[in-house]
Amino acid sequence: xxxxxxRLCNKLGYTFKDISLLEVALSHRSIGKNNNERLEFxxxxxxxxxxxxxxxxxxxxxNEGNLSRYRSLLVKGDTLASxxxxxxxxxxxxxxxxxxxxxxxxxxxxxxxxxxxxxxxxTLDSDIExxxxxxxxxxxxxxxxxxxxxxKDPKTRLQEYLQARKYELPEYKVVSVNGKEHAxxxxxxxxxxxxxxxxxxQGTTRRTAEQKSAELMxxxxxxx
Numbered sequence: 001x002x003x004x005x006x007r008l009c010n011k012l013g014y015t016f017k018d019i020s021l022l023e024v025a026l027s028h029r030s031i032g033k034n035n036n037e038r039l040e041f042x043x044x045x046x047x048x049x050x051x052x053x054x055x056x057x058x059x060x061x062x063n064e065g066n067l068s069r070y071r072s073l074l075v076k077g078d079t080l081a082s083x084x085x086x087x088x089x090x091x092x093x094x095x096x097x098x099x100x101x102x103x104x105x106x107x108x109x110x111x112x113x114x115x116x117x118x119x120x121x122x123t124l125d126s127d128i129e130x131x132x133x134x135x136x137x138x139x140x141x142x143x144x145x146x147x148x149x150x151x152k153d154p155k156t157r158l159q160e161y162l163q164a165r166k167y168e169l170p171e172y173k174v175v176s177v178n179g180k181e182h183a184x185x186x187x188x189x190x191x192x193x194x195x196x197x198x199x200x201x202q203g204t205t206r207r208t209a210e211q212k213s214a215e216l217m218x219x220x221x222x223x224x
Contacts, residue, residue, distance in 0.1 A: 174209075
């Protein structure tokens with residue numbers, strides 16, 4: 001194992017027996033055929049199961065609706081990307097020239113997908129119990145503070161904040177859609193006319209971009 005990948009393993013808290021699995025997990029589809037897309041598929045299911053099981057055990061009195069919303073908050077792309085940034089995964093990514101030039105090693109969607117691929121790689125290198133231990137260690141602080149999370153989505157929170165102050169509702173507008181059909185990036189503007197504020201955000205779906213723009217808008221309003 002080279003020193004660079006050894007450093008990443010130390011950060012992750014897991015040493016691979018078959019380092020080629022980690023190498024594939026770090027390979028974006030822009031480099032060609034031997035990429036991490038299949039690992040993403042498996043990793044998505046593993047992290048969803050592990051987090052769902054942990055929430056089921058921790059929150060014995062919560063109903064199915066709340067458990068689903070907590071799980072969504074924990075396994076969503078932004079959370080996985082945040083974990084990836086903590087481990088500085090971006091500096092280990094293998095990207096094609098175009099993605100490298102456009103800053104793909106910092107893009108949330110790519111970082112989130114890579115974390116899913118890493119989870120799958122750990123599962124295949126050992127077993128799901130080992131992957132579970134890693135996931136729970138990465139999520140520990142988030143799980144310990146899970147009940148403090150606001151289950152309402154950003155668009156709802158922004159709308160309720162504005163309505164409570166008799167402001168008009170925000171307007172959302174798709175300003176651009178870039179990329180191929182299977183990997184589109186939506187850019188959405190969120191505007192609150194009365195406050196003369198406009199915030200732009202990107203996401204892999206229109207809904208995701210709208211939610212991100214709403215979250216940034218609320219943060220901006222609360223700073224004033």
